Amino acid sequence: MGAQPVKLGIIGLGRWAKVLTRAAAKSDKLKIVAGYSRTEEKRKAFEQEFGVAGAPDMKTLLSNPDISGVIITAPNEQHLPLATEIAKAGKHVYTEKPIAATLEDGIEIAALEKKYGVTITVGHSARLMGSIRRIGKAIEAGELGRVAFMEANFSNERALELTPNTWRWYKAKAPGGPLSQLAIHQFDILHYLGGEIVEASSMASKLSPVGAEVDDQSMTLLRFADGKIGYVGSSWTSPGIFSVRVFGQKGLMHSETDFSSWDIPSKLHLSSALYIQRGKDGYGKREDLKVPESDMFVAELEMFAESCRTGKANELTAHNGNVAVAVVNAALRSIDNSGQYVRIGDILDEARSRAEARKVNVA
Amino acid sequence: MGAQPVKLGIIGLGRWAKVLTRAAAKSDKLKIVAGYSRTEEKRKAFEQEFGVAGAPDMKTLLSNPDISGVIITAPNEQHLPLATEIAKAGKHVYTEKPIAATLEDGIEIAALEKKYGVTITVGHSARLMGSIRRIGKAIEAGELGRVAFMEANFSNERALELTPNTWRWYKAKAPGGPLSQLAIHQFDILHYLGGEIVEASSMASKLSPVGAEVDDQSMTLLRFADGKIGYVGSSWTSPGIFSVRVFGQKGLMHSETDFSSWDIPSKLHLSSALYIQRGKDGYGKREDLKVPESDMFVAELEMFAESCRTGKANELTAHNGNVAVAVVNAALRSIDNSGQYVRIGDILDEARSRAEARKVNVA
Numbered sequence: 001m002g003a004q005p006v007k008l009g010i011i012g013l014g015r016w017a018k019v020l021t022r023a024a025a026k027s028d029k030l031k032i033v034a035g036y037s038r039t040e041e042k043r044k045a046f047e048q049e050f051g052v053a054g055a056p057d058m059k060t061l062l063s064n065p066d067i068s069g070v071i072i073t074a075p076n077e078q079h080l081p082l083a084t085e086i087a088k089a090g091k092h093v094y095t096e097k098p099i100a101a102t103l104e105d106g107i108e109i110a111a112l113e114k115k116y117g118v119t120i121t122v123g124h125s126a127r128l129m130g131s132i133r134r135i136g137k138a139i140e141a142g143e144l145g146r147v148a149f150m151e152a153n154f155s156n157e158r159a160l161e162l163t164p165n166t167w168r169w170y171k172a173k174a175p176g177g178p179l180s181q182l183a184i185h186q187f188d189i190l191h192y193l194g195g196e197i198v199e200a201s202s203m204a205s206k207l208s209p210v211g212a213e214v215d216d217q218s219m220t221l222l223r224f225a226d227g228k229i230g231y232v233g234s235s236w237t238s239p240g241i242f243s244v245r246v247f248g249q250k251g252l253m254h255s256e257t258d259f260s261s262w263d264i265p266s267k268l269h270l271s272s273a274l275y276i277q278r279g280k281d282g283y284g285k286r287e288d289l290k291v292p293e294s295d296m297f298v299a300e301l302e303m304f305a306e307s308c309r310t311g312k313a314n315e316l317t318a319h320n321g322n323v324a325v326a327v328v329n330a331a332l333r334s335i336d337n338s339g340q341y342v343r344i345g346d347i348l349d350e351a352r353s354r355a356e357a358r359k360v361n362v363a
Numbered sequence: 364m365g366a367q368p369v370k371l372g373i374i375g376l377g378r379w380a381k382v383l384t385r386a387a388a389k390s391d392k393l394k395i396v397a398g399y400s401r402t403e404e405k406r407k408a409f410e411q412e413f414g415v416a417g418a419p420d421m422k423t424l425l426s427n428p429d430i431s432g433v434i435i436t437a438p439n440e441q442h443l444p445l446a447t448e449i450a451k452a453g454k455h456v457y458t459e460k461p462i463a464a465t466l467e468d469g470i471e472i473a474a475l476e477k478k479y480g481v482t483i484t485v486g487h488s489a490r491l492m493g494s495i496r497r498i499g500k501a502i503e504a505g506e507l508g509r510v511a512f513m514e515a516n517f518s519n520e521r522a523l524e525l526t527p528n529t530w531r532w533y534k535a536k537a538p539g540g541p542l543s544q545l546a547i548h549q550f551d552i553l554h555y556l557g558g559e560i561v562e563a564s565s566m567a568s569k570l571s572p573v574g575a576e577v578d579d580q581s582m583t584l585l586r587f588a589d590g591k592i593g594y595v596g597s598s599w600t601s602p603g604i605f606s607v608r609v610f611g612q613k614g615l616m617h618s619e620t621d622f623s624s625w626d627i628p629s630k631l632h633l634s635s636a637l638y639i640q641r642g643k644d645g646y647g648k649r650e651d652l653k654v655p656e657s658d659m660f661v662a663e664l665e666m667f668a669e670s671c672r673t674g675k676a677n678e679l680t681a682h683n684g685n686v687a688v689a690v691v692n693a694a695l696r697s698i699d700n701s702g703q704y705v706r707i708g709d710i711l712d713e714a715r716s717r718a719e720a721r722k723v724n725v726a
Contacts (some may be wrong), residue, residue: 146600239643271645
């Protein structure tokens with residue numbers, strides 16, 4: 001190799017910036033060289049902990065010619081304005097999931113690619129987990145035969161701990177509760193594994209004793225363009241679960257990820273499981289597979305670095321990020337309409353119109 | 364004990380009659396003493412294989428004063444006329460699941476109880492499996508805390524083997540495909556574990572390459588009276604799966620039954636799995652539980668025998684059998700109405716009206 005690591009900036013120096021900066025340190029393909037937060041204290045603490053120089057303002061960071069891409073780990077509402085500034089400066093953009101607080105914002109972010117000739121990477125890292133990639137490869141290689149059916153679950157106990165002081169308490173901030181906070185990851189994974197999602201139908205409930213505004217139980221059915229169907233469940237009052245099961249005519253694969261080690265992805269494979277049932281065989285004749293070692297945070301940052309180097313988009317596209325949000329929005333509309341199937345294309349088209357109208361109003 | 368075994372007759376001497384007669388032989392609480400089939404050959408073969416005397420006609424079997432109950436293992440369309448004859452003869456009725464070919468028939472079967480002072484037992488045996496009972500006990504004992512969420516799957520490869528010569532090829536015979544053939548078992552299990560089911564929403568698809576009339580993929584969402592929600596998935600183009608997962612605030616239980624040994628329930632525990640995750644813990648900290656040994660066919664027959672002895676209904680009631688069919692019908696209607704939630708109470712009320720109208724027409 002011998003190639004120089006790609007140099008990156010990072011904006012928003014909270015908890016997630018730390019997770020990503022730690023991941024970045026494991027890769028020789030990229031280096032985070034500058035950080036910015038509006039709070040001087042945070043900049044100093046970050047510099048002290050990670051040796052990443054704090055920039056005194058955004059402008060300084062964005063005018064640094066060494067930096068070819070910038071990571072946004074700021075709140076969702078700030079993704080669009082920040083991404084716009086970064087793209088205007090000719091830098092590639094990485095933004096955390098979800099792509100934005102609204103689908104209109106997400107669509108405007110996607111439009112930055114053409115407008116400013118930069119790439120957008122959205123941090124839907126879960127699809128990069130070793131076990132999910134292994135399932136993807138099995139599907140691609142035809143090892144499972146025609147896939148007809150997929151089930152996924154991502155649950156945790158969050159709703160048992162909500163208080164009115166936490167933003168997740170509120171419908172407007174965390175619509176659908178675990179639907180927008182957890183299920184969205186599985187929507188992206190099933191999109192990766194299953195291809196285009198056509199429509200969604202959903203059911204929600206609120207059962208947590210804490211009395212929060214948001215729903216805390218979420219189940220969504222999906223129809224894919226090729227006719228297969230999928231389910232994503234997400235309980236917010238449960239022990240930690242992250243599972244994906246794919247049903248093919250020749251085989252079934254089941255992955256159970258130990259969510260308790262989520263933030264340390266390099267250890268996930270030690271306490272997780274992956275198996276395959278072939279032919280007609282039942283659970284008793286499953287074959288345990290080795291859970292591939294992987295680090296989804298290193299993997300997504302290296303994808304971003306590669307895009308910075310080549311100027312070519314990677315698979316964590318703005319479009320995929322928008323589809324994940326559109327499925328959430330379709331599920332929310334379905335819940336408001338007694339379970340009616342809602343088309344993802346309609347949700348995207350409407351958001352495009354709203355984004356257009358907004359631009360006209362501004363002009 | 365020392366009590367005499369309850370003596371039973373059996374009508375319809377096909378494959379399932381053999382499974383139940385073998386199960387009956389393992390119990391000292393009941394004895395199958397007479398069998399009837401319209402085909403003399405079948406009667407003779409059955410007598411030879413099991414030592415159960417063949418009755419020359421229904422009347423002879425039903426007028427045998429030793430017999431206190433009769434098992435129906437005839438096709439679904441015959442459940443109502445046979446159950447009516449049996450009840451008129453003052454014998455208790457056991458009928459295989461589903462309770463009947465139509466919900467109207469099922470409602471008339473339920474009405475036989477009051478009319479003739481007999482009990483009806485419907486063979487929804489899956490809820491009697493050791494692992495399902497263990498989950499039920501955990502819920503009842505509060506071991507899982509408030510249960511908010513349940514997932515179940517029952518899948519097999521049936522649709523890959525359908526031909527126009529098999530009844531399951533046809534929509535009218537096997538409506539919804541795996542929905543009416545497999546998911547119905549899980550509806551009964553979730554009804555047992557979760558209480559009253561209020562409404563259902565469903566999605567189906569047809570993907571098998573054989574070209575049958577019926578759908579071969581089925582996913583249904585359920586809302587329970589206490590606000591919890593549930594999912595039942597059923598693929599007909601998959602390796603064999605039978606799994607139930609229950610999510611509580613204090614713990615989660617997951618049961619994976621090796622479906623390949625379904626017909627030999629006494630061996631199910633050897634190749635199946637049951638575990639619990641407590642508190643916030645993830646999959647990595649699950650505790651494996653012993654899968655309780657059980658034989659659901661012996662268990663259901665002993666429940667029936669007990670009802671014959673005492674004249675009191677057991678939990679495998681006609682009402683529960685009708686609810687399972689009503690959930691299937693609600694799911695079918697939801698599929699025809701773009702996923703709309705359909706109320707189980709409406710489906711039952713309409714069937715009651717149709718059953719009433721039918722009686723009036725006859726009179």
